[in-house]
Amino acid sequence: MAVLHAWRSARVTPLGELYAPPRVTAALIRLTVQVVLVASLWNGLYQQTGTTAGLDREQAVTYAVMAVLASRLRELDQYAGRDTVLQHMHFGTIVYWYLRPLAPQRYYALRALGEQLYGFAWALAGLALCLAAGVVRPPGSAAVAGVFALSLLLGQLVLYYVMLVIDQLCFWTLRNGAAMLILVFAQNLLSGVYAPLWFFPDWFITLSSFLPFQATLSVPLSLYVGRIPLSDAAFQLCVQACWVLVLALFTRFLWRRAALRVVSQGG
Amino acid sequence: MNAVRIAWRITRLNFRAQLEYRSEFLLMIAIGAVWQVSVIVFATVLLTRFTGMGGWDSSEVLLIPATRMLAHAIFVLFLGRMHGIGRIIQEGMIDTYLVRPMPVFRQVQLSYFPTNAIGDLTVAVGLMVGALSRSDLDWTAGRITYLVVCVLGGMLLEAALFTAVACASLRFPAADYWGRWLEELLGTFGSYPLNVLPRAVSGFLTFGLPLAFVAYFPAAVLTGHGHDTGVPYWLAAASPLLGLAAFLGARLLWRWSLGHYTGVNG
Numbered sequence: 123m124a125v126l127h128a129w130r131s132a133r134v135t136p137l138g139e140l141y142a143p144p145r146v147t148a149a150l151i152r153l154t155v156q157v158v159l160v161a162s163l164w165n166g167l168y169q170q171t172g173t174t175a176g177l178d179r180e181q182a183v184t185y186a187v188m189a190v191l192a193s194r195l196r197e198l199d200q201y202a203g204r205d206t207v208l209q210h211m212h213f214g215t216i217v218y219w220y221l222r223p224l225a226p227q228r229y230y231a232l233r234a235l236g237e238q239l240y241g242f243a244w245a246l247a248g249l250a251l252c253l254a255a256g257v258v259r260p261p262g263s264a265a266v267a268g269v270f271a272l273s274l275l276l277g278q279l280v281l282y283y284v285m286l287v288i289d290q291l292c293f294w295t296l297r298n299g300a301a302m303l304i305l306v307f308a309q310n311l312l313s314g315v316y317a318p319l320w321f322f323p324d325w326f327i328t329l330s331s332f333l334p335f336q337a338t339l340s341v342p343l344s345l346y347v348g349r350i351p352l353s354d355a356a357f358q359l360c361v362q363a364c365w366v367l368v369l370a371l372f373t374r375f376l377w378r379r380a381a382l383r384v385v386s387q388g389g
Numbered sequence: 390m391n392a393v394r395i396a397w398r399i400t401r402l403n404f405r406a407q408l409e410y411r412s413e414f415l416l417m418i419a420i421g422a423v424w425q426v427s428v429i430v431f432a433t434v435l436l437t438r439f440t441g442m443g444g445w446d447s448s449e450v451l452l453i454p455a456t457r458m459l460a461h462a463i464f465v466l467f468l469g470r471m472h473g474i475g476r477i478i479q480e481g482m483i484d485t486y487l488v489r490p491m492p493v494f495r496q497v498q499l500s501y502f503p504t505n506a507i508g509d510l511t512v513a514v515g516l517m518v519g520a521l522s523r524s525d526l527d528w529t530a531g532r533i534t535y536l537v538v539c540v541l542g543g544m545l546l547e548a549a550l551f552t553a554v555a556c557a558s559l560r561f562p563a564a565d566y567w568g569r570w571l572e573e574l575l576g577t578f579g580s581y582p583l584n585v586l587p588r589a590v591s592g593f594l595t596f597g598l599p600l601a602f603v604a605y606f607p608a609a610v611l612t613g614h615g616h617d618t619g620v621p622y623w624l625a626a627a628s629p630l631l632g633l634a635a636f637l638g639a640r641l642l643w644r645w646s647l648g649h650y651t652g653v654n655g
Contacts, residue, residue: 145563152570159578159590166585167439174438300416300505307423316431316577321438 132236283369421508443582460543475565539607542629
């Protein structure tokens with residue numbers, strides 16, 4: 123029964139997407155065009171350059187295209203379904219999260235899981251097509267593929283917790299629109315979505331190593347393209363696991379504190 | 390005159406409303422700035438790692454993001470509420486706008502104060518000053534005038550693109566999704582010479598989605614690369630006019646779309 127309830131909660135946002143064909147079509151077109159544009163850009167940039175920042179043309183294109191595909195993992199529009207923490211805080215409906223026979227933290231986690239699985243299906247289909255078309259190159263070995271999969275899983279967990287922290291911010295600030303935009307910026311910049319982190323100056327790479335963002339995308343993709351050798355993978359996976367643990371404990375603490383701030387109408 | 394006075398009063402009220410949440414207000418200014426900084430970071434990384442991009446030197450390339458970002462910042466300040474209009478439509482607020490004695494387009498623009506534009510504008514002006522100081526060009530009155538006109542043309546072109554998306558949102562509120570992508574495309578692909586891309590792709594970004602006219606063509610004309618853009622020189626030089634024409638066309642489309650808008654009550 124618990125599994126059935128979990129399944130019903132997890133599928134809410136994906137179902138909302140599937141019931142809006144224009145949105146699905148738009149996502150498909152956007153992803154296709156973005157992949158073509160990004161691949162063209164990096165191929166064009168590398169025309170007069172050999173290896174730079176330790177990445178050759180194939181590695182850079184693979185990294186950039188996979189970063190675009192990974193952006194689909196958590197891109198669903200919960201706002202349209204009026205089910206963001208921000209909206210619930212604004213309309214006062216957050217109290218219902220605390221009246222259901224399902225703990226709010228579990229409900230939140232299940233919704234996120236559903237979104238990430240749905241996004242993962244998109245990313246996986248995109249990757250298969252890109253591999254078939256020769257746009258990205260396959261992983262160097264089965265071991266690289268395995269380490270990449272594990273690192274990507276840990277990276278998605280880090281991303282989930284980081285986004286949860288921003289949502290939990292609403293319990294104290296009521297609004298988190300600007301914080302969310304700053305997070306998106308920081309996430310894109312420090313995880314290497316705009317450009318692989320390896321292209322940035324050394325001080326920037328050092329700075330980002332102290333933050334959780336590069337654990338979300340830069341590490342898994344660098345492992346995939348071979349910029350981080352397998353011999354360093356264990357250390358990187360440990361760092362990712364540490365971020366997961368720290369953020370899990372922190373968000374657990376915040377959920378407890380947040381519950382104390384929720385007051386239903388009438389006190 | 391009366392319309393200007395009303396618009397000014399509403400803007401002042403909107404500004405005060407934004408101040409209600411002080412931390413959000415300050416964060417919104419910050420986000421405007423960091424969003425622009427992200428474009429600078431991307432352009433700087435590319436310029437540092439891939440020198441001589443498309444046959445342009447770095448000071449010339451810098452003029453492209455500077456022009457685009459300034460045009461974008463002015464767009465956000467004056468006409469930016471077209472972006473994200475899907476929410477206004479989804480929440481049925483557009484139905485209220487229709488019965489008020491003020492043009493709907495103006496009401497949308499006056500719906501809230503764009504706090505992030507303060508940050509946008511600050512960074513964009515800073516980058517433009519930096520780009521001009523690094524430039525080896527002789528900045529005659531004619532060149533400066535052309536640059537100013539190009540910035541305004543870029544703003545109008547961006548406004549036209551977002552107005553077209555807004556028109557689609559009147560029919561399909563989910564079309565707002567395209568607006569977010571459009572903003573991303575403008576930020577990512579509007580900041581460097583498009584001749585580094587394959588011809589088909591640069592052609593798409595010129596004639597399919599005309600972002601080349603926002604900053605790339607004007608910067609090419611100013612820096613003497615106007616003949617190497619892949620389009621006739623006169624077309625590249627006429628970018629600001631195209632922006633104006635596109636905006637007028639988008640306004641006509643908006644009027645037509647609004648006339649065919651059907652709310653939930655029919």
